[in-house]
Amino acid sequence: MIQHSQAAWTLLLVTGLIVAAQAAAFKLFFWDTPLKNGTGFFLGIEVPPGFYQGAGARWLGRYRALILSVNVILALALIAILISGRWLLLPLWAGGVAVLHTAALLGFGAYARAKLGASPPVESRVAISLESRRLRDYFSLPGEAVMAAIIVASWLLLLLRGDARVDWFAPAVMTYTVMGLFFLAIGAVRIGLPPLPADRPEEHQRWVEESRRYGVRWMTAFQWVVVAVLASYALLHGWPLVAATPWAIWLLVGIILAIWLGQVLTTFIGGRRLTAMGRGLRPPGSWSTPFRQAKGTPRGWMVFFWAWFAGLAALIVYSVR
């Protein structure tokens, strides 16, 4: 627990900012996401005309009930953190918001696809892009190296000079999160998305490619937030001078806030841009080809995500015991 009372109101400010961002995310997921491709689609699955006057209203209700439940759980967790004063759980909570929303969306999306999208339209003529996808076009190798160096340095600092108050689950959860996101981002580049419609392939390709880059950008930004928290934790517990210097704590909080705000902006600006780009286009996975079934997210990526998510949930539950 951070003992500096000077930093307490800063943490309250951080909480306020997180809640504001969370409210915006709630609006995005609750209202915009299911209909982002227009009324001809539900979560990217093609639906018949008049769907939202019938069964669609029930589907929308179920989806929104799920998102509401997720947010109620998150709100209760936040209240518990604030009352108990376990401020260090705040970054974990902020991370949990993103992960839990993604898990809810992926889980409900897969369920809806199995029920509603079982017989999607089949196109016999399809286009495929001949552009090569190389990891170096999506990742900054120096950036990744710096991130790895910060993680290693943080661990070394904690192992060699960590004080008695080090809770080893905190750096373990953070490192696990960053590693998982790294492999998920690589998977996002490597996975093959369905072919493009032969009609307007250029526009579809630009949209699909931007979605891929958005996913990688979002995961990298998320990694940086977690790495910043890990490094701050290591400095606070491994370098007594930092813990005793108010301005140093302010600086760390400021850095984390700035990186986190960057991630929030990436989410909202990128998401809005993607929605605008995809207007009038057919989402990948809303139609099938004779060579390949319609799929939202490839199975391999999903399996890895759920395994990582289960591990993360187990670690968090164990660490807040």
Place this chain on the structure above:
Amino acid sequence: MFLTVDADDKRPLYQQIADGVKALIASGELREGMALPSVRQLAGDLGVNLNTIAVAYRQLQEEGFLRVRHGAGTVVTSERPTRIEEEALRKPLRSALTQWILGGRDDSEIVAAVRRELALIHQKGESR
């Protein structure tokens, strides 16, 4: 740059891919030294077996259109013979013309169609 494949086309998929790459080379959209996606990427995107793409690439490699360069993947090459024996070229042309005649087209229609196709290839090359 895109390849279009059609499940209703009578040609096998690997042949459609090989023909599509050749058409892009002929139109100038694919130029010497340009890299093509890996077999794994193309097979993953299209949702077909790796072998389907590998066979297409192998055929293009044997015909001198592609070369596997270490570290750069599969690239377009100009190692193919610049002048192919006329008789080798005549055979598929004759076969195609026979199909058009059997399809009930007269000579002027066939010539017009050939001109249109040639214009299309040159147009693609110029618009790159």
